[in-house]
Amino acid sequence: xxxxxxxxxxxxxxxxxxxxxxxxxxxxxxxxxxxxxxxxxxxxxxxxxxxxxxxxxxxxxxxxxxxxxxxxxxxxxxxxxxxxxxxxxxxxxxxxxxxxxxxxxxxxxxxxxxxxxxxxxxxxxxxxxxxxxxxxxxxxxxxxxxxxxxxxxxxxxxxxxxxxxxxxxxxxxxxxxxxxxxxxxxxxxxxxxxxxxxxxxxxxxxxxxxxxxxxxxxxxxxxxxxxxxxxxxxxxxxxxxxxxxxxxxxxxxxxxxxxxxxxxxxxxxxxxxxxxxxxxxxxxxxxxxxxxxxxxxxxxxxxxxxxxxxxxxxxxxxxxxxxxxxxxxxxxxxxxxxxxxxxxxxxxxxxxxxxxxxxxxxxxxxxxxxxxxxxxxxxxxxxxxxxxxxxxxxx
Numbered sequence: 001x002x003x004x005x006x007x008x009x010x011x012x013x014x015x016x017x018x019x020x021x022x023x024x025x026x027x028x029x030x031x032x033x034x035x036x037x038x039x040x041x042x043x044x045x046x047x048x049x050x051x052x053x054x055x056x057x058x059x060x061x062x063x064x065x066x067x068x069x070x071x072x073x074x075x076x077x078x079x080x081x082x083x084x085x086x087x088x089x090x091x092x093x094x095x096x097x098x099x100x101x102x103x104x105x106x107x108x109x110x111x112x113x114x115x116x117x118x119x120x121x122x123x124x125x126x127x128x129x130x131x132x133x134x135x136x137x138x139x140x141x142x143x144x145x146x147x148x149x150x151x152x153x154x155x156x157x158x159x160x161x162x163x164x165x166x167x168x169x170x171x172x173x174x175x176x177x178x179x180x181x182x183x184x185x186x187x188x189x190x191x192x193x194x195x196x197x198x199x200x201x202x203x204x205x206x207x208x209x210x211x212x213x214x215x216x217x218x219x220x221x222x223x224x225x226x227x228x229x230x231x232x233x234x235x236x237x238x239x240x241x242x243x244x245x246x247x248x249x250x251x252x253x254x255x256x257x258x259x260x261x262x263x264x265x266x267x268x269x270x271x272x273x274x275x276x277x278x279x280x281x282x283x284x285x286x287x288x289x290x291x292x293x294x295x296x297x298x299x300x301x302x303x304x305x306x307x308x309x310x311x312x313x314x315x316x317x318x319x320x321x322x323x324x325x326x327x328x329x330x331x332x333x334x335x336x337x338x339x340x341x342x343x344x345x346x347x348x349x350x351x352x353x354x355x356x357x358x359x360x361x362x363x364x365x366x367x368x369x370x371x372x373x374x375x376x377x378x379x380x381x382x383x384x385x386x387x388x389x390x391x392x393x394x395x
Contacts, residue, residue, distance in 0.1 A: 015083040017045035027073040030066040031189040051085035114233045122240045124265040130280030132249040135301040136270040140246040141169040145357040146375040148195035155237040158200030160248040171355025188235045225257040259291025266296040278323040285328045297339040298325040305344040342370040
């Protein structure tokens with residue numbers, strides 16, 4: 001009986017290479033977020049009679065930061081095929097021609113264009129403020145993570161070139177430096193944090209705090225414009241539901257460039273409760289409106305601090321957010337709403353310092369709840385197909 005069983009096992013044919021290739025369709029490139037089988041990253045596959053599989057994969061570049069993750073996932077996917085007893089993964093690198101074909105495929109056969117302008121299906125939101133220090137970047141980072149946690153495809157551009165802080169807020173930077181994007185020819189693949197695809201000028205310069213110190217960015221208008229244009233054109237975000245841009249405070253060169261490049265963007269103004277801050281915050285909304293953008297609403301950050309006895313300590317005063325919303329409502333068909341008041345929060349501050357967004361690290365915190373209400377408002381905007389050209393023709 002044992003001999004017959006052994007003979008039966010020997011006569012069973014090994015799995016086909018196609019079965020393994022089908023299993024590899026479950027392996028997602030961590031940077032491009034597409035199956036490696038769609039990206040032509042799978043090479044030759046061979047299976048011996050004993051169920052030993054050899055799988056060849058082609059990485060996009062030498063030193064690909066996702067190499068270990070891809071190799072691990074390929075081995076696990078191939079080993080999951082019934083009949084496979086062992087897996088060897090042979091790692092290679094794409095040729096120049098294969099990389100060119102990949103970038104063309106990702107761009108849909110189109111030339112390098114900025115995909116987020118008028119007509120895009122991606123909802124574009126710029127987060128701006130009249131002055132610095134109001135927590136605009138912290139709000140933006142948490143808002144992006146919250147939207148991604150809901151299953152949306154989210155991209156985040158740190159457009160605050162001089163005062164970039166998004167990488168640190170999302171845990172992409174540390175004492176040894178900041179996570180770097182991957183370059184595939186002229187295409188830039190952004191790092192991913194908490195499901196959000198992120199790009200920042202801080203990823204292209206030395207930001208380490210070791211010997212030598214960090215570098216500063218001292219650029220004027222034309223250089224700033226080219227940088228923002230490159231982020232919008234050369235960075236491969238894929239098909240996004242939402243694109244957030246963290247703008248620098250004020251009404252300078254970057255705000256004007258964003259207005260020119262993204263006149264379709266919807267603007268969210270962040271201010272503090274201090275009434276005196278309303279004048280400054282109002283200006284950022286006015287500049288956005290002058291470039292054709294729509295002011296979606298106002299977020300009041302650093303609102304009252306809840307006390308143990310149930311009272312609220314209004315450290316920075318009260319009413320600033322509502323006043324900004326009232327002033328920005330003038331000249332628009334519909335009133336500009338105060339979307340949310342985000343209270344002062346130790347958890348929010350600590351999460352920013354640690355690179356752990358409060359919406360995930362302390363979801364019950366009042367600040368996290370307020371940010372979720374902002375995400376509700378942005379998510380409700382949805383993707384509107386009415387009047388949009390879809391780029392398809394009837395058969």
